[in-house]
Structure formats: C-alpha cells, structure tokens
Amino acid sequence: MPTFPISRGRRIRNSNWIRTLTTENYLTTDDLVLPIFLKESGSSDFISKMPGIERHSLKTIEKEIENIMNLGIKAIAIFPQIDKSLKKEKASEAINPNNLICRTIKLVRKKFPELGLICDIALDPYTKSGHDGILGNNGLVENDKTIKILSKMSLNFAEAGCQMIAPSDMMDGNIKEIRNTLEKNKFTDVCILSYSAKFCSFFYGPFREAIGNKTNKKYISKETYQLNPNNGVEAIKNVEQHIEEGADIIMVKPANYYLDIVREIKNKCSIPVSVFQVSGEYSMLKIAAEKNILNYEKTVIESLNCIKRSGANIIFSYFSKEVAEWLR
Ligand code: PBG
Secondary structure: OOOOOOOOHHHHOOOHHHHHHOOOOOOOHHHEEEEEEEEOOOOOEEOOOOOOOEEEOOOOHHHHHHHHHHOOOOEEEEEEEOOHHHOEOOOHHHHOOOOHHHHHHHHHHHHOOOOEEEEEEOOOOOEOOOOOOOEOOOOOEOHHHHHHHHHHHHHHHHHHOOOEEEEOOOOOOHHHHHHHHHHHOOOOOOEEEEEEEEEOOHHHHHHHHHOOOOOOOOOOOOOOOOEOOOOOHHHHHHHHHHHHHOOOEEEEEOOHHHHHHHHHHHHHOOOOEEEEEOHHHHHHHHHHHHOOOOOHHHHHHHHHHHHHHOOOOEEEEOOHHHHHHHHO
C-alpha cells in the first residue's frame, strides 16, 4: 500500500464528478420492499408508535397499492392485525383458509398481478400470548407442533396465490417442514424467504403494538427461539442449515445494527440476502427528525446506503414510499 504523499485519499473526494465516478454502491427503488399492516375492516388508522404508518383494510388497500406501484415499488410484505376475539391459544385463525391474509392475497393477485407479495409465516398475530408458536405446559413454545401449523399456514397462502412466503418464527426445522409440504402439494415454485438470522431485539417494540400484541404486562420475551444479539457464529449456523433445508433467500433482522452478519453471509453463502429495517429503527429516525434533531431525508438515505454497502440485495423498510419519492 502506498503511503502519503504518494497516496492522497482526498484526490478522489475533491470534486463532485470524481466522487460520483468512484461511488461504490447505489440505492434504487428496485431494492425496496414496503411492509404493510392490515386490519379486518373499516377505514385506515395510524399506529401511534410509528408516526406516519397506517393500517389498511381490504377497503382502503387498493388505493394504497395503486400509489405504491406508481412510485415504482415492486413488492410489499403484509402483516395482519386480526380482531382480538380471533386470537386463540392454539392460533386457529392462522390456518383458516379465509383469514385476512388469504383474502388479501386473492384480492392482490386478481387486481395487481404484477405486484410482488410476501407473506410472513409466524403465529404471533394469531396467538393470545403474542408468541410466534403455541405454548406447551412448561410455558415454552412447542417446536414440533408449531412447525406443523406453520406448514399448513404456508400451504393455505400458496393455494390463495402467494408466490413468496417468509417464515419469521425461528422454530427448528421450520424450513424443512414447509418445503416438504409445498413440494408434496406441487407448489414447487413458491419461494421461501427465511428469517434465518432473526435476533431477539427490543427494536421490534412498535411492531408489536401494530399487530395488536401490546400488553400492559412485561415485554414478551422471545429469547428461547430468537437469536442472542451477542452471537454471530450461531446466526451463520442457522443460515447454513436453512439453505440446506430449502430456503431461497435469507433474511437478517434487524438491519442497521446487524450488518456484520449480512457481510459474513454474503462472503460465505451463495444466496441473496434481504434485511429488515424494523419498526424501532424506523421510529427512532422518524421521531428524531420530527424534533428537528436529525435531517430526515439525509439520515434515512444514509441508513439505507449503509445496508447496500454491507452486501444486502433486498431491503424491507417502512421508509420505502418516501424513499421512492426522493429517488424519482
Ligand atoms: C413476527 C415478526 C416480528 C417482526 C416481523 N415479523 C416481531 C417479532 O418477532 O416479535 C418485527 C418487524 C418490525 O419490528 O418491524 N414474527
């Protein structure tokens, strides 16, 4: 490596055109997926802990999708807030073939066949406890029973027309069970985007309110299944296992504090990597900008460019709509 003064780093930073020529990564609207919250009925409402983010019903979603598609966004990920009365210990609504998600899939496939639709697979919108699986007598989520329900849920979504499912439950053997079920039922082309590097994060806080899992009790701890944020090796092991079980795309979640994991997967595995910039990451920037502490557009774009630099191919972000407007 040449040193100073043979090498002067500022030679490639001194003018705009040189900086442009030497820019290594560009964010585009094609990289973005917009997460959308759904509710059973009525007009849309706002989520108090995520300023600017709405929940839509099937009545209001069509107009919203038209907006999104006009902005050039090509895919959405949907998350349901079902009625409280439908939340059950055994999560029966999760496998109702006519539940909110199945109805939405059918509507979107019919009216917007070009739009990418990604459906989350986990039981937390459907359980009374707010856990991602059903609880056993010992108070822990029962792994093997839960993955059977998740595979049935996946099959229902595939039958309704969903082309990409995204298991975010962090159960063992989930991908194997789902892939086998899809294969057996001839859904050989349904893509699995697996949340294999999903950490047990406090940045999910606002999301839990958004899907109606806000409890006055203490924070729902998912540490018996989600990854310890202190661990990297364990995340890579989970990723490698899920690739063998049939995952097509890997998800890292949350995003900005976990980019070392993205880079490591890109270096080690031949697979597209997606990241999820989660609800807490959204609200932090949004609220700091509202208070004029940060420049909104610049900090949001920086956060996303850093994700690109880490090697991610796909970015789930609640900022997607605004970003698509800025990039136009
Ligand atoms: C559910 C799920 C969660 C998120 C996406 N899918 C929350 C959780 O694991 O508790 C979080 C998304 C966000 O915070 O924006 N399995």
